[in-house]
Amino acid sequence: MSLVRAVRSETTKITSTRLWWVLALIMVGYVGLCAGGLGAIFGGLGTNTNGPVLPDAQIPLLIYSFATSVGYVFPVLFGALAVTSEFRFQSLTPTFLAIPRRGVVLTGKLITLFLAGAGFGVLALLASMGAGAAVLAGFGIDPLLGDPGTWAFVGRSLLAMALWAAIGVGLGTLVPSQVAAIVIVLAFTQFVEPLLRLGSTITDWSAQIGQFLPGSASDALVGSSIYTAMSGTAGVALEWWQGGLVLAAIAAVTTLIGFATSWRRDVS
Template identity: 80%
Template sequence: MSFFAAVHSEITKLLSTRLWWVLALIMVGYVALCAGGLGAIFGGVGSSNNGPPIPEAQLPQLIYSFATSVGYVFPVLLGALAVTSEFRFQSLTPTFLATPRRGIVLGAKVLTLLLAGAVFGVIALIASIGAGASVLSAFGIDPLLGDAETWAFVGRSVLAMALWSAIGVGLGALVPSQIAAIVIVLAFTQFVEPLLRAAASFTDWSAQLGQFLPGSASDALVGASVYTMLSPSSVSLDWWQGGLVLAGIAAVATVIGYFTSWRRDVS
């Protein structure tokens, strides 16, 4: 089987399950609630006398960035579960019989989930921009939808979500247990990394290390985040450096996963 035939097979497998649209629905609700809620808070406390807590020119991207700053966990889960479910239900066995070259299968899955992550990014941005722009407009704040930088931000956000999905594939290949992968994703994204990022901001040397954490790299790539608002003085990578860090994490996890669990007997 050729690589593109393997990609077609992986797309078919992904779309034949409820996993992708269930995660997408939850993501849309979560992101829209966060973006709309924060937009209402900042729009409501702002006035012509004291102005909003942050400059109006920065406010729209901050609101829209909830698509990635809180929504990134969903493409990670999608990528991880797309791999671990194959180990759990042993669907890899017929796949490897049809395509004995396992590297092609893993590469096809990475490309498929990159595309799926990009789609998740578009969906998340529709939710955050739709809710956020509506609320900001209601409070008389320009949502900057005609600004070129806003759309550059949108493109970087889609790229970030695609790379997060690839990281999920690498994690799934590295940790084939579905329960373990879910626990790792939720524990790291919701508890461990936020604590590490907060602790890293205390000293200059730790801040230099903290900018290479995956969440920090993602925020640098996107260019806006509620986390950077809370720590405006923290150091940050350039956007392209953040993208390279995320891509490097995905590549390292995938390669290690390939040489460990991916090459084992799954029958």
Template identity: 80%
Template sequence: MRFFAAVHSEITKLLSTRLWWVLALIMVGYVALCAGGLAAIFGGFGTTGRGPAIPEAQLPLLIFSFATSVGYVFPVLLGALAVTSEFRFQSLTPTFLAQPRRTVVLGGKLLTLFLAGAAYGVIALIASIGAGAAVLGAFGIDPLLGEPDTWAFIGRSVLAMALWAAIGVGLGALVPSQIAAIVIVLAFTQFVEPLLRVGASITDWSAQVGQFLPGSASDALVGASIYTSISPSSVALDWWQGGLVLAAIAVIATVIGFFTSWRRDVS
């Protein structure tokens, strides 16, 4: 009962702020722009016979995958900010007074943000599929929305976004400074990891290591990505292995954060 009360409290906290819907609105616009724009580019290439050739059977999932390949940064930020804002505004003090078991509080926050990340996944997919399918349809390309593989892809994408939000919670617990957490998320996702993934693809042994990077694991879980289409590699995890890697990163970061920042006095 204590745990479910903690989950209810965390849901109330999250929905009482503007953070979740502001990030969601930005994510929708960003994902829809990327998906619609690339669908127009690749759809135009297909009709003119010029430019990079991507089989029509692979193109829809590639376009739809922008929900995760560029949208994953938003659930990470949501999870991290949901934790760091508690330290910044010291709202953890009344929370811990009401529920002294800090493991229960952190567990409730982890489950809440996992569910919020799944909701972000649904929203991002609506944006990418809505924009992408409309543009592809305009070029006469079947978006394959009735195929079982497409729906399996959708389910894995929602799971990936949920796990990214959980990773954000772990990062927020590990790095309680809100500014530092934002800088780490943006620097790693937009600059550091892309360079690491490119560098890891150079040799076989580095590719074996690179497949365990968070972005690589996420792409493996989802099963499609603009990054993997541009830089294909024979070394990749199975979808379930990618999910386990993301879950392990979330758990490890959260556990370390619990034994460091989370157990300290907050006021």
């Protein structure tokens, strides 16, 4: 089957380079440091006479959510680079010769990167839950690792990271330039969207619009986020399944537009 061959080909491509484990290593260190650091802050505040800032039952998921709230940029980058590198090094030429149906090739790439994004999610959660739970337990706060709600949160987080990788594929298809794709990802995730989310909290109508931003939708899907807790916009957040649909729609729209434009052009 052509699709199976495409998935196998894409799997070989992404596992035969150092990109995936370099990004994963940076992500694990970054997420683990953030989760452990905030866990220590909340744990330390809990020992003061004024009490913790949040109830103990809300703290663990807030700490664990660093896997997605700061880690999502890595599967997006990975998905975008997996596509743009094909244009840069013209490796699409032999791929299209082996599998002439370009739609099948792109579908195979989406499936492969979707699964890879879930793999990034596993690593990010191991970092945030490992560091966060250890620190919280050290301060006498129940890490809630045996709570069913925690594991529902884990499942939603994996889905969010997988969808972010698919969005990266869509972006890479839409913007074939590797440098431009990197700049767009970093500028939007680290600067533009945080400002938009902050600005959307000013009025009720802007908050209703802001909930459809990709980061807000991701936080709604996961169910917990340091950004949501800081902004206090939980009252206008989407339902978890609505957040998932927003992310899936962004991935689908960018991929379809990219397929209709750059993906169908000559690459030789």
